[in-house]
Amino acid sequence: MAPIVNVIFYILIFLSVYAQVFFLVTFLENRKKIVIREGKIKLATYPAVTIVVPCWNEERTVYKTVRSVLNLNYPKDKLKIFLIDDGSTDGTLSIIQKFSKYPNVKVFHKENGGKYTALNLGLENTETDFFGGLDADSFAEPESLMRIMSYFENDPSIMAVAPSVTVDNPKTFIQHAQKTEYYMGVYLKKMLSFLGAINVTPGPLTIFRKKVFDDLGPYHHGHNTEDMEIAYRMQKNHYKIEHCNDAYVYTNTPKTVMKLYRQRLRWIYGFINNTLDYRDVLFRKKYGNFSIFTLPTGVISIFSVSYLFGNMVYNLGDFIYTKFIFFRTVGFHFGSPGKFISKFDPFFINTQALVFLVIVIYALVIFAMIFGKRMADQKWSFSFSMLYFFPVFSIIAPFWLLKAVYNTILTRHPPAWR
Amino acid sequence: MTKIDWKKYFIVFLITVGLFLTAIYLSNYFGNKKIDQIKSIQDKIAIDILSSETQFSLLSELSCNNISDAVFSSELGELGNKLEWGQENLGNKDELTYLKKYYSLLEIKDYILAKKISERCKVKSAFILYFYTTVENCSVCEREGIVLSSLRDKYPELRVYSFDYTTDLSALKAMLQIYKIKDTELPAVVLDDQVLTGFHSVEELDAMVQKSFKLQEVNPTPTTKKSS
Numbered sequence: 029m030a031p032i033v034n035v036i037f038y039i040l041i042f043l044s045v046y047a048q049v050f051f052l053v054t055f056l057e058n059r060k061k062i063v064i065r066e067g068k069i070k071l072a073t074y075p076a077v078t079i080v081v082p083c084w085n086e087e088r089t090v091y092k093t094v095r096s097v098l099n100l101n102y103p104k105d106k107l108k109i110f111l112i113d114d115g116s117t118d119g120t121l122s123i124i125q126k127f128s129k130y131p132n133v134k135v136f137h138k139e140n141g142g143k144y145t146a147l148n149l150g151l152e153n154t155e156t157d158f159f160g161g162l163d164a165d166s167f168a169e170p171e172s173l174m175r176i177m178s179y180f181e182n183d184p185s186i187m188a189v190a191p192s193v194t195v196d197n198p199k200t201f202i203q204h205a206q207k208t209e210y211y212m213g214v215y216l217k218k219m220l221s222f223l224g225a226i227n228v229t230p231g232p233l234t235i236f237r238k239k240v241f242d243d244l245g246p247y248h249h250g251h252n253t254e255d256m257e258i259a260y261r262m263q264k265n266h267y268k269i270e271h272c273n274d275a276y277v278y279t280n281t282p283k284t285v286m287k288l289y290r291q292r293l294r295w296i297y298g299f300i301n302n303t304l305d306y307r308d309v310l311f312r313k314k315y316g317n318f319s320i321f322t323l324p325t326g327v328i329s330i331f332s333v334s335y336l337f338g339n340m341v342y343n344l345g346d347f348i349y350t351k352f353i354f355f356r357t358v359g360f361h362f363g364s365p366g367k368f369i370s371k372f373d374p375f376f377i378n379t380q381a382l383v384f385l386v387i388v389i390y391a392l393v394i395f396a397m398i399f400g401k402r403m404a405d406q407k408w409s410f411s412f413s414m415l416y417f418f419p420v421f422s423i424i425a426p427f428w429l430l431k432a433v434y435n436t437i438l439t440r441h442p443p444a445w446r
Numbered sequence: 447m448t449k450i451d452w453k454k455y456f457i458v459f460l461i462t463v464g465l466f467l468t469a470i471y472l473s474n475y476f477g478n479k480k481i482d483q484i485k486s487i488q489d490k491i492a493i494d495i496l497s498s499e500t501q502f503s504l505l506s507e508l509s510c511n512n513i514s515d516a517v518f519s520s521e522l523g524e525l526g527n528k529l530e531w532g533q534e535n536l537g538n539k540d541e542l543t544y545l546k547k548y549y550s551l552l553e554i555k556d557y558i559l560a561k562k563i564s565e566r567c568k569v570k571s572a573f574i575l576y577f578y579t580t581v582e583n584c585s586v587c588e589r590e591g592i593v594l595s596s597l598r599d600k601y602p603e604l605r606v607y608s609f610d611y612t613t614d615l616s617a618l619k620a621m622l623q624i625y626k627i628k629d630t631e632l633p634a635v636v637l638d639d640q641v642l643t644g645f646h647s648v649e650e651l652d653a654m655v656q657k658s659f660k661l662q663e664v665n666p667t668p669t670t671k672k673s674s
Contacts, residue, residue: 358593379472379473379477380473384469385466385469
């Protein structure tokens, strides 16, 4: 390989190790502050909260979603529930209309305009001091809202609190890989909250003070990632976002690689374009760790994954070419493949510095997964999916990543609603 | 807003640098271990060859029965592979270049000895000298190398000695002079004093190797007959 390629490679590896170590140091600094509550808690006061469930063709899951909101352990007269049908073409509307008999449930129907318009309709009708959404593919754990609200009670400067989102009932191989990824997400989100640098206030049950929207305006389209755009806007305006690690929300994840590809394409496209829109926030110390750490880390990871993918394709091509030359030269009749295995010699194990650094990165990522699982499931355990997460995601992630970059550069056509 | 803790950014930087240095240290440590391993294999081969030479001189007037297959060093091939891998994957180029010189010398000694033993004792064997270059990207050399290693796998009695044309070694230069090998005609294969340049297919060389084996069979020695 050419030296310049190696230099870029080592710079990317350095930055990747740096980011992982940064998370670890943040963890070590703050580990005593991570409280995992079990059972019910009480608040001094119970401020009224409006929860909006925007739905668009979600007949499979919306019933369970609404039930989970109705089952939230929070005074019923303090909890307003808006079910907003964004012009569904399936049975979603008839399902949610059944809930209109509940006194605290209000059903809205509007023409399809995108998720952010459904949320904004909810916002316009909100009269409470607290507002939150719950995606119609997610289910809130009964204690989640109470635990989130305790954060607002303890610190009046907090403007939004995000929950821990994990995977609901994973069935397929690809869902198990995502489950592991979401555990890591729980850990990373907590670390980002210690850094004051959260960049997404996820659709499943992030609760905001209504003031956020009164001051900063309603949801924007945000390149189909309105929950990311609002977080960027809040960070830009120094509005504090916290993560309530013991408020659990379970979300439905894509079952197939193709669906996952579409979801991630939307996310990454959103990340790239929101970051471009807010580029004036990058590397400005007045915007804190969000500007110096979170955003650059995201950008670096896009470069790293793309680069690793290019490298992998190159190596694979080289390998196939070598095999091709081999077979063209001597054909299939010489040598047996078993010979190479039986002749295993530790001498030929690669011991370049790079190998050790990649081991360090993997170890830190696995630690993040295990600790994330501890935070989400209250148990220490290692699962096989933590290992196959790496090959699965390193093979498929570059596709949505590169497509998102491609879409950004050439077409500027955002992908579909979801 | 959370204030930026620059000290932490700096500490993380130091830790990351520390991890890099540790990784580089480990890499060097294992790299040196590998070079040590190559050296120890070379030493063993050197002793083997010297021992075989001595044994050969001692027994030269006696029967060939005592010359077992064991005199042929089987580790030369392994050493060659490890050196080649090392040149591609280990950083320590100077040391490896030096080791490669030594390796070429051992190959020449092994060749002379094996050839002597083979002629005297009529051990079934064939010898190929193979000259290649690493200076330019020689794809033909690569393919010829594949042909030769598959032939070596097929015939354990075939001994292939490969020499990097660019190795700066007087003994090797002498060989190049003997066979009149020029750097413009690489790769070159020498089999039974016949010099072949350019690419030669596996079928072609296979036939020549078999012919080389047959040459020995048509001239059975009287001594062998007597002893049997």
